[in-house]
Amino acid sequence: SAVISQKPSRDICQRGTSLTIQCQVDSQVTMMFWYRQQPGQSLTLIATANQGSEATYESGFVIDKFPISRPNLTFSTLTVSNMSPEDSSIYLCSVEDRGRGPYGYTFGSGTRLTVV
Amino acid sequence: DAKTTQPNSMESNEEEPVHLPCNHSTISGTDYIHWYRQLPSQGPEYVIHGLTSNVNNRMASLAIAEDRKSSTLILHRATLRDAAVYYCILRDNTGGFKTIFGAGTRLFVKA
Numbered sequence: 001s002a003v004i005s006q007k008p009s010r011d012i013c014q015r016g017t018s019l020t021i022q023c024q025v026d027s028q029v030t031m032m033f034w035y036r037q038q039p040g041q042s043l044t045l046i047a048t049a050n051q052g053s054e055a056t057y058e059s060g061f062v063i064d065k066f067p068i069s070r071p072n073l074t075f076s077t078l079t080v081s082n083m084s085p086e087d088s089s090i091y092l093c094s095v096e097d098r099g100r101g102p103y104g105y106t107f108g109s110g111t112r113l114t115v116v
Numbered sequence: 117d118a119k120t121t122q123p124n125s126m127e128s129n130e131e132e133p134v135h136l137p138c139n140h141s142t143i144s145g146t147d148y149i150h151w152y153r154q155l156p157s158q159g160p161e162y163v164i165h166g167l168t169s170n171v172n173n174r175m176a177s178l179a180i181a182e183d184r185k186s187s188t189l190i191l192h193r194a195t196l197r198d199a200a201v202y203y204c205i206l207r208d209n210t211g212g213f214k215t216i217f218g219a220g221t222r223l224f225v226k227a
Binding site: 001006033035042043044045092094097100101102103104105106107108109110112 | 148150152157158159160161162165201203207208215216217218219220
């Protein structure tokens with residue numbers, strides 16, 4: 001099964017600044033997914049990132065606020081731009097992982113972001 | 117992806133079995149049933165999956181109803197480390213491989 005390294009694990013940021021979260025996978029994967037988990041809530045999909053193409057964003061999420069890069073088949077970044085306290089959440093990346101059964105996934109450990 | 121319904125929370129005593137139910141009445145013939153759990157301060161982790169038959173692995177068992185409209189995740193002996201949010205998810209490739217999470221069931225385990 002895939003192993004994901006997600007960095008940073010946590011950060012405290014000033015409002016108006018940006019934070020870039022990195023997701024490194026130990027194997028090549030076609031699709032990577034970015035999720036947000038607000039305090040006490042379930043996971044909400046932000047976007048799907050395919051290598052070599054623009055990310056596909058879900059309703060309510062826009063590229064200017066959450067730009068995503070996918071330079072190769074093992075790496076992706078998510079930037080949270082112009083942050084406000086409402087962006088305080090856990091951000092997670094995940095990849096399709098056939099070791100977890102058909103259409104199964106492996107998740108990173110998450111980045112806990114606090115905006116002050 | 118079809119919708120699933122789970123109880124918001126459940127409680128169990130340590131070392132007793134736990135049965136976590138999931139209803140998925142609109143499941144299609146190609147949907148796989150996946151269970152994930154999220155321990156405190158961690159990302160979700162895979163627990164088990166199945167299609168039609170009951171499944172066992174080292175973590176849990178999955179019992180699937182004959183009509184596939186419901187399933188039950190069984191933890192045979194709950195430990196304090198099993199306290200987590202458990203998500204039941206239906207997966208096939210028609211959703212573009214993305215996964216939509218419901219609210220899940222928060223399992224409390226009492227010593």
